[in-house]
Amino acid sequence: MYSASDLRKGLKIIIDGDPYIVATFDFTKPGKGQALYRCRLRNLINGNSTDRTYRSNDKFEPAPLDERDMQFLYAQGGEYHFMDTLNYEQIVLSAEQVGENVRYLRDNMDVKVLLFKERPIDLTLPIFVNLTVTKADPWVKGDTSGTDTKPVTVETGYELQVPPFVEEGDKIQIDTRTGAYITRVKE
Amino acid sequence: MISVELLKQRAAIIQAVRCFFMGRGFLEVETPVRIPAPAPEVHIEPETSGGWFLQASPELCMKRLLAAGAINIFQICKCFRRGERGRLHLPELTMLEWYRVGANYEDLMTDCEDLLRFVGREIGRDSIEFGGRQVSLTGDWPRITVEEAYRRYGSMEVAAALAADKFDQEMVCHIEPELGLECPAFLVDYPASLASLACLKKDDAMVAERFELYVAGVELANGFSELNDPDEQRLRFEQEMERIIANGRQPGPLPERFLTELALMPEAAGIALGIDRLVMLFTGKSTIDEVIAFQPEYL
Numbered sequence: 001m002y003s004a005s006d007l008r009k010g011l012k013i014i015i016d017g018d019p020y021i022v023a024t025f026d027f028t029k030p031g032k033g034q035a036l037y038r039c040r041l042r043n044l045i046n047g048n049s050t051d052r053t054y055r056s057n058d059k060f061e062p063a064p065l066d067e068r069d070m071q072f073l074y075a076q077g078g079e080y081h082f083m084d085t086l087n088y089e090q091i092v093l094s095a096e097q098v099g100e101n102v103r104y105l106r107d108n109m110d111v112k113v114l115l116f117k118e119r120p121i122d123l124t125l126p127i128f129v130n131l132t133v134t135k136a137d138p139w140v141k142g143d144t145s146g147t148d149t150k151p152v153t154v155e156t157g158y159e160l161q162v163p164p165f166v167e168e169g170d171k172i173q174i175d176t177r178t179g180a181y182i183t184r185v186k187e
Numbered sequence: 188m189i190s191v192e193l194l195k196q197r198a199a200i201i202q203a204v205r206c207f208f209m210g211r212g213f214l215e216v217e218t219p220v221r222i223p224a225p226a227p228e229v230h231i232e233p234e235t236s237g238g239w240f241l242q243a244s245p246e247l248c249m250k251r252l253l254a255a256g257a258i259n260i261f262q263i264c265k266c267f268r269r270g271e272r273g274r275l276h277l278p279e280l281t282m283l284e285w286y287r288v289g290a291n292y293e294d295l296m297t298d299c300e301d302l303l304r305f306v307g308r309e310i311g312r313d314s315i316e317f318g319g320r321q322v323s324l325t326g327d328w329p330r331i332t333v334e335e336a337y338r339r340y341g342s343m344e345v346a347a348a349l350a351a352d353k354f355d356q357e358m359v360c361h362i363e364p365e366l367g368l369e370c371p372a373f374l375v376d377y378p379a380s381l382a383s384l385a386c387l388k389k390d391d392a393m394v395a396e397r398f399e400l401y402v403a404g405v406e407l408a409n410g411f412s413e414l415n416d417p418d419e420q421r422l423r424f425e426q427e428m429e430r431i432i433a434n435g436r437q438p439g440p441l442p443e444r445f446l447t448e449l450a451l452m453p454e455a456a457g458i459a460l461g462i463d464r465l466v467m468l469f470t471g472k473s474t475i476d477e478v479i480a481f482q483p484e485y486l
Contacts, residue, residue, distance in 0.1 A: 026273050027271065028359045029276060029355075030355050030359050031381075031399050034230045035230065035270070038359070053359075057434075148190055
């Protein structure tokens with residue numbers, strides 16, 4: 001069982017028999033008041049969203065999902081093809097099911113695909129992924145405009161803000177939970 | 188991501204806060220972060236540390252300093268609150284508290300106006316931009332009672348919300364988002380049961396002399412006229428401990444030294460203001476994560 005303090009973006013729970021994923025989550029606590037956990041939950045079967053507010057004492061049943069190690073193969077016509085790394089079985093997820101994860105999906109990336117009653121419904125990426133910067137403006141030293149970040153594009157087409165010293169060809173680590181730049185990495 | 192530029196702005200804001208209090212003759216104090224007996228609070232779970240606790244607020248120690256003869260004191264320190272993590276919450280936060288002998292909660296509201304305007308001037312701003320709002324620091328800041336706020340913005344009266352245990356939910360969903368949108372606003376006169384360390388209002392014992400400062404819907408500070416009757420304080424602590432037990436938690440011991448010395452504390456008022464939120468508001472950032480050096484998840 002989960003309690004409300006376990007709630008976070010991406011957690012999968014059962015409500016009225018259906019699996020839901022926490023799509024957005026905010027912890028709030030007015031003044032000296034009690035903690036309230038405000039969630040937007042997405043039904044993993046039909047895609048419908050619903051808003052709920054929970055309290056500390058609320059409990060949740062974890063969604064009984066099978067998680068399988070898979071490799072991302074390719075995307076074609078809005079379908080995303082993955083291969084089970086144990087039995088080489090191939091499965092397909094829709095663009096909707098892949099969602100924001102598409103920002104970080106690189107060919108041959110190892111991911112986990114979730115299945116509910118044998119149906120693929122979602123995927124989980126590693127928390128940190130390393131991606132190559134494919135487009136970045138050069139850093140003008142002595143730039144006094146006051147900005148301390150600049151936009152770059154990585155190999156998947158995702159654009160994000162990074163410190164000015166990051167250059168084209170650099171490999172950077174990104175937190176897939178927030179989409180934020182973490183650090184520059186050497187590989 | 189650590190932004191050195193933001194850390195510079197943060198330092199400038201904290202420097203301005205210090206200048207403000209120094210300029211008014213306040214004494215900057217430091218009290219222990221690790222304490223044996225915190226104030227029992229049903230909705231604040233303290234972090235334990237070697238059989239003691241990390242402070243959730245320096246309140247009790249600072250009041251003991253008033254009892255020992257200090258007049259105007261302030262402190263900027265780390266506070267710890269277990270499990271509090273969100274867009275506006277950190278389990279380890281930086282708190283500003285100040286206490287004034289001979290003052291009441293109305294004086295503290297005036298202090299808040301002066302402080303924010305002073306800090307704004309020091310960093311060259313007379314407004315705060317947050318959540319798509321521009322909040323002006325000039326002019327009169329409205330003071331609205333909790334009762335009136337419920338009537339204006341809530342889906343029920345305050346008494347009904349308390350009876351249904353929906354006070355906090357109403358606050359979060361309906362009331363807080365409406366407060367401090369044009370200029371900062373004070374929400375004043377909280378129900379007596381929600382202010383275990385505050386004086387009751389002289390002409391209305393149903394409410395306490397407690398207020399919260401809101402800027403663009405964000406709660407920034409909580410202050411009150413301090414209760415200095417040790418017997419009444421003990422009673423309220425014991426009631427709070429019962430609530431803690433009813434919530435399935437084990438309360439810490441009663442802060443006996445504080446209760447003894449409270450008899451010596453003159454009439455006073457005190458307030459806590461979240462520095463991380465202050466920096467967030469003044470730098471126009473949308474989350475508290477963006478104004479600290481390291482988030483707990485990246486340690």
